Amino acid sequence: MVRYLQAMASHSSRAAATRDTPPAPRPATTASRVGHGRVPVTELRVRDIMKRPVTGIGADTPFLDVARMLGRRQSGAAPVVDDERHVIGVIAESDLLAKAASLAAPERPGALSGLRRRRAHEGEGATAATLMSAPALTVQPGTLVVDAARAAARSRIRQVFVTDYQDRLVGVVSRSELLQALVRDDAEIRAEVVGRVVEGEFGLAAADVDVRVENGTVTLTGSLTAALIPRLTEAVAGIADVVEVEDHLVATA
Incomplete structure (x- = not known):
């Protein structure tokens, strides 16, 4: 440190x-x-260290598909994009866990059974747009790495998504990549x-x-x-x- x-x-x-x-x-x-x-270090830019492409999740992607995507990627979070790849939000595993638990819980007899069924139904109907947090933390390729690192330190998300001047998704850098670039x-x-x-x-x-x-x-x-x-x-x-x-x-x- x-x-x-x-x-x-x-x-x-x-x-x-x-x-x-x-x-x-x-x-x-x-x-x-x-x-x-x-x-x-004071002149290093995000474009100098960005080396991983990233695929955004469509805003209307159903909850279960979002959960499967994040599970496969093992990245902890993914950007939510519109039809023109503008980043409109970010969805993290923590946003999905409660609904996933409700869907996975077995039915139990009793007064709470109806409530569980309603929550499961709500989870099935949810989309990336209803689950995401907005706005997403984004930087541009020309952003200084030191500035991106400071922004990442204040965020709960392990990735910083990179957008062009029109806010279209172009890449991603992780906290560990920012740290490695600085030290x-x-x-x-x-x-x-x-x-x-x-x-x-x-x-x-x-x-x-x-x-x-x-x-x-x-x-x-x-x-x-x-x-x-x-x-x-x-x-x-x-x-x-x-x-x-x-x-x-x-x-x-």
Whole structure:
């Protein structure tokens, strides 16, 4: 969670660094999903991470068909669309459970029997339009990922549906995909430490510095000239998603 909040809050500027100048703070970055290189987290768009198509449910789809669709998809929710694919609402499993239980309950003799039959009949006649919640949480392909993540955090739905400028359904992103886009894993952090900092900015061999990353904490081990050690640790500390740098480097003459 700490690394997630750090990535969301990072707005520092990128600066070029060389071997002879200390590295300057730069914006948090994450790998683009569409092959455009590394994109600052603050500039990453929903279209960069959206990779799953989604099929909407027609507004007049009967209750039982809606329940079967959600059961097969195992997505927890689906958008409800009109004939032109405009998103008019969202239907979640929680919207269906009470009616599904009424339909599945066996008949019992007694005063409540008639009430159960009436509820079952109402459930059979329900459609997606009568069961959905509106309006649905939607974003556009050009929406910033950080903004989409904030909106998703306030919603009970695990998916955020993506629409074009005419509110027509074009895709979906999940909470987990938004989180993954904002926070890199340890392997990606280590690759940047070794490739961009150790080998790139400082011109060292990868074997000169042992780099290990666990939960965002970078541990540096090896032997370097005394002047290089503080510069190296400062450069590593400036990398996006690095929580802490543990310096076990030994100074040489």
